[in-house]
Amino acid sequence: MADEVILMSYWPSMFGMRTVIALEEKGVKYEYREEEDVINNKSPLLLKMNPIHKKILVLIHNGKPVSESIIQIQYIDEVWSDKNPFLPTDPYQRSQALFWADFIEKKLFLCGRNTWATKGEELEAAKKELIEILKTLQSELGDKLYFGGDTFGFVDIVLIGFYSWFPAYQKFGNFSIETECSKRMTWGKRCMQRDSVAKVLPDSEKVFGYVLQLKKVYGIE
Amino acid sequence: MADEVILMSYWPSMFGMRTVIALEEKGVKYEYREEEDVINNKSPLLLKMNPIHKKILVLIHNGKPVSESIIQIQYIDEVWSDKNPFLPTDPYQRSQALFWADFIEKKLFLCGRNTWATKGEELEAAKKELIEILKTLQSELGDKLYFGGDTFGFVDIVLIGFYSWFPAYQKFGNFSIETECSKRMTWGKRCMQRDSVAKVLPDSEKVFGYVLQLKKVYGIE
Structure with missing residues (x-):
C-alpha cells in the first residue's frame, strides 16, 4: 500500500x-x-x-x-532514510545539529516578530538581538557551504524558512541584515538554488503583504 | 581509553x-x-x-x-546504546516521545515557576494551567506503568525532575496536585523506586528552602 x-x-x-x-x-x-x-x-x-x-x-x-x-x-x-539524510549518523554531530536547531527555535521567531510588532526601545533591542543571533549562526556556518558541511541538511532546513521573512524584518525594522551578515545571505541564496527550497519559499513581497495585514489585525501602527 | x-x-x-x-x-x-x-x-x-x-x-x-x-x-x-534504551526504535513512537518531551519543556517550567513567583489572578491562572498540563500528561500515561509502556524511558526522564518541585509548587500555590492527578503521583512514586531516580532527586524540603531563598533574592513576598 x-x-x-x-x-x-x-x-x-x-x-x-x-x-x-x-x-x-x-x-x-x-x-x-x-x-x-x-x-x-x-x-x-x-x-x-x-x-x-x-x-x-x-x-x-x-x-x-x-x-x-x-x-x-x-x-x-x-x-525515508534511503535518500538525502538530514542528520549525520555520528552521535556528537547529531547533538550539535540538534543544538543549533534548538537555538534557532528558541531565538529567531520571537526576535523576528519584534522587528515588525514593536517600536522604540523594544524595536532597537530586537534589531540588535537579531543581528547577534545571525552573527552567531554565521560564525557557526564559517566557511562551510551548509551548516552540516557540503550537503544541505537538518540545520539548513530548520533555518531556511526565515529567509523569506528577512526582507520584511528589514523593511519594518529599517535595518540591513545583508550589511552585517553577508555570509549568511550567501548561504540563503545558495539554498534558494535547490529545487526543494525555491519551490516552497514564498515570494518576499507576499510575506511583506501578509505582515502588513497582521499589523492591521493586531492594531500595530 | x-x-x-x-x-x-x-x-x-x-x-x-x-x-x-x-x-x-x-x-x-x-x-x-x-x-x-x-x-x-x-x-x-x-x-x-x-x-x-x-x-x-x-x-x-x-x-x-x-x-x-x-x-x-x-x-x-x-x-551508550547497549543498555536501557530510552527512545523506542520505531520512528512513529520516537516522534511521539519527542512530542511529549517538547510539551513538558514548553509548558511546565514557566507554569510551575508562576506558582511561587506570582500572586492574585496570575497565580490562579498558573495553578489552573498546571493542573491542566498534569491532567493532559495523566491522560497520555493512561494505564501504562511508564510513559513509554512497561519500562522507564525518555519521557519519564524528561518529566521526573519536576516531581521534586511539586511539593513546593503546592505549598506556595496553596493547592493539591495529588487530589487532581492521583495517577500522575503514583507514577512519580513508581519512578522514585528506581535507584537512578531516588539517588538523584533532591529532598522536597531542600527544594522548598531553595524556593524560599529565590523569593527573597527576587523580592517576591
Whole structure:
C-alpha cells in the first residue's frame, strides 16, 4: 500500500516551510492542505489530529499525526532514510545539529516578530538581538557551504524558512541584515538554488503583504 | 581509553536531574561538578564549554560539550546504546516521545515557576494551567506503568525532575496536585523506586528552602 502523507499548514509559516522542504528533499508524494484560518476557524481534521496544541502544523502519515516541525523533520528523515539524510549518523554531530536547531527555535521567531510588532526601545533591542543571533549562526556556518558541511541538511532546513521573512524584518525594522551578515545571505541564496527550497519559499513581497495585514489585525501602527 | 564524562550542573535544576538520571541509567561513570553560582560567578570552564548560552547544564564527553538536557539525553542514549534504551526504535513512537518531551519543556517550567513567583489572578491562572498540563500528561500515561509502556524511558526522564518541585509548587500555590492527578503521583512514586531516580532527586524540603531563598533574592513576598 502506498504511503498516504498529508501536511496541514499555512503558507506564511516558516515552520511549515521546513516540513514541506523535508518532504520535497526526500521525494515523498504528499498532499498539502492549506488551513485558511488558523485562528478563528480551525478545521475539524486539525482539531482531531492535534488535540493537545490545536494548531498547525500537522503531518499525517497513514492516518497518524506528527506535530512540531523539528520533530517532523526527524521523523521524515528516519522513515525515508534511503535518500538525502538530514542528520549525520555520528552521535556528537547529531547533538550539535540538534543544538543549533534548538537555538534557532528558541531565538529567531520571537526576535523576528519584534522587528515588525514593536517600536522604540523594544524595536532597537530586537534589531540588535537579531543581528547577534545571525552573527552567531554565521560564525557557526564559517566557511562551510551548509551548516552540516557540503550537503544541505537538518540545520539548513530548520533555518531556511526565515529567509523569506528577512526582507520584511528589514523593511519594518529599517535595518540591513545583508550589511552585517553577508555570509549568511550567501548561504540563503545558495539554498534558494535547490529545487526543494525555491519551490516552497514564498515570494518576499507576499510575506511583506501578509505582515502588513497582521499589523492591521493586531492594531500595530 | 576510558571515557571522560563531566556534567556541570546545579542541584535544584530539574533539567540537570534529567541528565544525571540518564547517565545513572546507562551505568556511565561521570564526574559531577556543581556550579555554585550560576548567575553571578560562572566558572571559566562553563563559559568555555557553553559560549553560546553561557549557562548550565553542560555535558562534556572526552572534552567535547553537549548542551540542552533533552539533547543530552538523546546523545547519552545513542552513545551508550547497549543498555536501557530510552527512545523506542520505531520512528512513529520516537516522534511521539519527542512530542511529549517538547510539551513538558514548553509548558511546565514557566507554569510551575508562576506558582511561587506570582500572586492574585496570575497565580490562579498558573495553578489552573498546571493542573491542566498534569491532567493532559495523566491522560497520555493512561494505564501504562511508564510513559513509554512497561519500562522507564525518555519521557519519564524528561518529566521526573519536576516531581521534586511539586511539593513546593503546592505549598506556595496553596493547592493539591495529588487530589487532581492521583495517577500522575503514583507514577512519580513508581519512578522514585528506581535507584537512578531516588539517588538523584533532591529532598522536597531542600527544594522548598531553595524556593524560599529565590523569593527573597527576587523580592517576591
